[in-house]
Amino acid sequence: MxxxxxxxxxxxxxxxxxxxxxxxxxxxxxxTTSKTKIEEQSNYIGFYWNPQEGKIxxxxxxxxxxxxxxxxxxxxNRWTNAYKQEIIESRTLSGELxxxxxxxxxxxxxxxxxxxxxxxxxxxxxxxxxxxTTETEDSFLSHVxxxxxxxxxxxxxxxxxxxxxxTGIVLxxxxxxxxxxxxxxxxxxxxxxxxxxxxxxxxxxxxLVSLYYLAIEKQLEGVYNAVTPNPISNQQLTKVIAKTxxxxxxxxxxxxxxxxxxxxxxxxxxxSGKNLSAEKVIKTGFRFQxxxxxxxxxxxxx
Numbered sequence: 407m408x409x410x411x412x413x414x415x416x417x418x419x420x421x422x423x424x425x426x427x428x429x430x431x432x433x434x435x436x437x438t439t440s441k442t443k444i445e446e447q448s449n450y451i452g453f454y455w456n457p458q459e460g461k462i463x464x465x466x467x468x469x470x471x472x473x474x475x476x477x478x479x480x481x482x483n484r485w486t487n488a489y490k491q492e493i494i495e496s497r498t499l500s501g502e503l504x505x506x507x508x509x510x511x512x513x514x515x516x517x518x519x520x521x522x523x524x525x526x527x528x529x530x531x532x533x534x535x536x537x538x539t540t541e542t543e544d545s546f547l548s549h550v551x552x553x554x555x556x557x558x559x560x561x562x563x564x565x566x567x568x569x570x571x572x573t574g575i576v577l578x579x580x581x582x583x584x585x586x587x588x589x590x591x592x593x594x595x596x597x598x599x600x601x602x603x604x605x606x607x608x609x610x611x612x613x614l615v616s617l618y619y620l621a622i623e624k625q626l627e628g629v630y631n632a633v634t635p636n637p638i639s640n641q642q643l644t645k646v647i648a649k650t651x652x653x654x655x656x657x658x659x660x661x662x663x664x665x666x667x668x669x670x671x672x673x674x675x676x677x678s679g680k681n682l683s684a685e686k687v688i689k690t691g692f693r694f695q696x697x698x699x700x701x702x703x704x705x706x707x708x
Contacts, residue, residue: 407433410474412437413455416438418611423476433451437462439456464507469514472515472518473504474518474519476521477496478496497557498557501558508564517627519571521554522551527680528543531605537628568628570628575607577611577696597658598659598660605637613694626690632687634696636698637682
């Protein structure tokens with residue numbers, strides 16, 4: 407059995423991953439910026455940290471085999487200049503703090519698995535991108551992903567295996583993008599975004615957490631697209647949600663400029679299209695429980 411240190415353990419993915427690890431008799435150490443969220447059980451122990459101030463309880467590293475780095479400010483908030491800075495720093499300062507801690511003490515940490523994003527890939531309606539793609543997009547979120555991955559790659563000089571999971575749209579009914587998509591459809595106001603043709607690479611939360619587990623078990627290294635083999639267009643996704651909820655779709659698609667007025671620069675998230683390959687993940691032997699969008703939405707909302 408292993409001891410895993412998780413950052414962002416109280417977030418959407420972190421909670422589910424923690425449950426899976428504990429169910430398989432692993433021990434979880436977790437870092438939290440909230441002292442009220444610190445618990446101490448035999449196999450689930452919390453430690454305080456504050457990356458902004460460079461503070462970390464160094465005991466968190468004791469006996470740890472693998473670090474899973476999920477911490478990062480939510481990108482689905484309005485992108486003011488100050489919040490943009492927070493989005494970047496929450497990923498890079500936290501990575502730096504962990505790096506310095508691992509470097510400071512002799513330890514048995516073998517691997518770090520870092521969350522990453524698909525925003526690094528260029529926009530395209532037709533090109534399917536895999537992990538060998540060197541072409542990147544010139545956007546704020548692409549810049550965030552590059553900085554995020556650089557922070558993870560530094561651990562290689564300490565002899566750790568580094569695995570980066572570039573995660574598509576995570577489908578969960580407990581948070582993230584999906585409940586926000588479902589809300590207007592539920593009330594009969596559902597509509598596609600822009601042309602609706604933009605491709606959306608997605609993954610069910612259960613599959614994503616299983617992929618993290620596989621990455622730990624198989625000590626995976628390198629970059630992996632954490633997406634299903636069946637990306638769909640925004641229009642198709644909207645239709646599948648409406649059909650599952652048994653709701654009509656009669657409104658015209660929402661023009662981009664309207665969402666820009668409402669959400670500002672963050673509206674990018676609704677109109678961004680990425681068609682990504684899942685081949686590399688499949689070659690690890692991973693089997694998707696929810697490879698098709700109809701199965702995923704039915705599991706969450708039927």
